[in-house]
Amino acid sequence: MDPSGALLVAGTTSDAGKSALVAGICRWLRRRGVSVAPFKAQNMSNNSVVTVDGGEIGRAQAMQAHACGLEPSVAFNPVLLKPGSDRISQVVVRGRADGHVSALSYRTRTAALLEVVTDTLTELRSRFDVVVCEGAGSPAEINLRATDLANMGLAQAADLPVIVVGDIDRGGVLAHLFGTVAVLDPADQARIAGFVINKFRGDPALLAPGLEQLRALTGRSTLGVVPWSDRLWLDAEDSLSAVADGVLGRPAPPLGEQWLRVAVVRLPRISNATDAEALACEPGVAVRYVTEPSRILDADVVVLPGSKATVSDLAWLRATGLADAIAAHAEENKPVLGICGGYQMLGRRITDPGVEVPEGADVAGLGLLDLEIAFDHEKHLGTPTGTALGVPVRGYEIHHGRVVRSGDPQLLDGEGSDAGAVLGTHWHGLLENDAFRRLLLSRLAEQSGRTGFRPAPDTSFAAERTAQLDLLADLVEQHLDTAALEHVISHGAPVDLPVLATGLAESRR
Incomplete structure (x- = not known):
């Protein structure tokens, strides 16, 4: 194909399949020897990672980078919005926190941010044969079109x-x-080159007449119909979008005589919930998201994940009765694991000088760890390495909280807490370390009385992720008109596409 091109994958809705399709196209191109990179101008997500260049981007763009054979970079997601409430989000620009905005106040920044994203995209296109861009939400949100920098605004x-x-x-x-x-x-319509149907189940022959009518109505063809696959669930952009009935992943049967049942508390402002995915890859480990106390009663292990609003989510734990259920679980010497914000909640006290709570706060934690936390206005980002349970580990850190006092033994070299049944760490990605995860699962099973559980000796989280990326590429290769896709990437949308003369489109002429 022409080694110069780009494409924007937009969606009819959030979670329509944009992130997965971008990853699949990237992987397909990479397997063909094309130098390709992902790009999302503006993401809104509390699922993020720390890049090798020291910044913070959406986890979906990190996954797409892996599909391209690249290390994650801030260039792949120059603007990230991290919601701390229904109205306020933290703005991350080129990997670094840059204030907070409301939906209305954000509009005053979009002109400058559009220059940031277009400059970044131009630089990427100079280094790669193809850049596959992902939109945000839907381009049909015409009330936001004037300040759009992720969909048709970027396309233009x-x-x-x-x-x-x-x-x-x-x-x-x-x-x-x-x-x-x-x-x-009309100008935006002219850039829409075609459609893709995602998550199809059934007989394609029944869908074919509808696609033909859609072509007749719009003048645009459907480039492919991607079938439903229950094997795809890792690294979902929406951390809970792949969850069915609260169950994470597709748990394989146990190797031993017993299952290990893990309850992950689904906090209102949960962040980096994907930390639990490594557990869900293990045979015999059933991981379920929970939002009410009764679901903890039959759990062997409780996981308190990260939070973008630690203080308010801690108050929610108390209001729902989950705090008491977690405490009762720990009192029975059953294991509790806290990660980042969840780790901070397990301590004795959290002091916030105005980072999350504008008026400041000094609140009691759950008191399950001998730990005191103070928030710092400057966010800490890092990609540390160390040793835990006697094996080498690596992870990444994204947090405002600082440990100001800790009386428990450390879980890691210089970080985390190990109080026996209650453990905690600021590190995300720690469970992706295979040797550490196996040792931890053995310990958790023993502590919870699941002596019939046996960890698998060979589960590789990295291999599981690679397999899913290859599956996405297979779906693109087998179910999309790749010749037509190549033509769009290299030559753009056809110049003779009709304008749909609907009332809405006409009113905007």
Whole structure:
């Protein structure tokens, strides 16, 4: 293919499949020897990672970077919004926290941020044969079009062709695809090169007449119909989008006589919930998200994950009765593991001088660890290495909280707490270390009385992730018109695409 091109993958809705399709296209191109990079101008997510260049980006872009054979970089996601409440988000620009905004106040920053994202994309396109961009939400949000920098605003500024993916599992996908084009003004419509249907189950012959009518109505073809696959669940952009009935992943049967049951508390502002995915990859480990106390009663292990709003989520734990249930679990010497914000909640006290709570706060923690935390206005980012349970480990840190006093033994070299049944660490990604995870699972099973549980000797989290990326590429290769896709990437949208003369489109002329 022409070694110069770009593409924007937009979606009819959030969680339509944009992140997965971008990863699949990237992996497919990479396997063909094409130098390719991912890009998301603006992401809104509390699932993030620390990059090798020391910044913070959305986890989906880190996953897409792995699909390209690249280390994550701040260039792949120059603007990240991290919601701390329904109205306020922290803004991360080029990997670094840069204030807080409301939905309205953010509009005053978008002109400057559009320059940031277009400059970053231009630089990426100079280094790679192809850049595959991911939109945010839906381009049909016409109330936001004037300040858009992730969908059609980016497409116009960077001269990008666009394909729109729709999730048929939600229902109404043909109307969603048609309506997405119809509400756009003519200049934006001209950039929509085609459609992709995602998560299809059933007989393709039944869908074919609808796709033909969609082509007749819009002048645009459907480039492919991607079937549903229950094997895809790692690194979901929405950390809970792959969860069915609260269960994470597709647990394989145990190697021993017993299952190990893990309850991950689904905090209102949960962040980096993907930490639990490494546990869910293990045979015989059943991982479930929980939001009420009764679900903890039959759990062997409780995990308190990260939070973007630690103080308010701690108050939610108390209001729901989950705090008492976790304390009772620990009193029975059953294991509790806290990660980042969850680790901070397990301590005796959290002092916030105005980082999360504008007026400041000094609150009691759950008191399960001899630990005191003070928030710092400057966010700590790092990619540390060390030793835990006698084996080498690595991870990443994203937190405002600092340990100001700790009376428990350390879980890691210079970090974390190990009080026997209650453990904690600021490190994300710690459970992705295979040797450490096996040792930890053996210990957790013993502490919870699951003596019939046996950890698998050979589970590789990295291999599981690679397998899913290859599956995404297989789906692209087998179910998309890749020749048409190549043409769009290299040459843009066809120049003779019709304008849908709907009332909405006409009103915006």
